[in-house]
Amino acid sequence: MFFKLSSIMKSALYLFLTLGSFLNALCQTSEDYFNKGLEKYRHRDYSGAIQDYSKAIEIDSNNATAYNNRGHTKYQLQDFTGAIEDYSRAIAINPKYSTAYKSRGDAKSQILDYKGSVEDYTAAINLNPMYSIAYKNRGQAKNELQDYTGAIGDFTKVIELSPKDGGAYYSRGVAKIAMDQKDGDCLDLYAAKKLGYSRAEAKIKQHCN
Secondary structure (H helix, E strand, C coil): CCHHHHHHHHHHHHHHHHHHHHHHHHHHHHHHHHHHHHHHHHHHCHHHHHHHHHHHHHHHCCCCHHHHHHHHHHHHHHCCCHHHHHHHHHHHCCCEEEEEEEEHHHEEEEEEEEHHHHHHHHHHHCCCCCCCCHHHHHHHHHHHCCHHHHHHHHHHHHHHHHHCHHHHHHHHHHHHHHHHCCCCCHHHHHHHCCCCCCCCHHHHHHHHH
């Protein structure tokens, strides 16, 4: 009799716990899953983060930030096409989402769509004229397109916004070298070196000595 009662109690407890877990899952909000995804992303559990962001989106299909962050996570997994799709969804929901434009530009650069990335960086800059990293990344994309004049203009803007960005000085110097500009190419490389940009020294030895 005691054995039967114990078995019934165990079964009841199991059902209670199972029901509790089920009800708890039903009570989870889009924000709850988003925060879980964010935490997993921080711990580099990218697959787990994608699952949670996806659940957040299932609950709230207009959660532009969840799409954007799932795009970031796919980017980390080098699923650049998937990332572009998520950034595009975020932009469709919120056309003024400058971060999503910038991030989609990054993903397009990874698949060598530099013209597309320039368009996205430009959209991000139009929404946020102080967006230093968007200018910098657009400059890099323009370098790839051999639009060195445009690249120099973008790197100059980065330096204006972030005077201690050694990478911007370096990249502007490289663009000037590509254009065979002798006025300031080495000055930019020396400025980059002074600011601690490690790649500058090799370029100085190659070009300025």
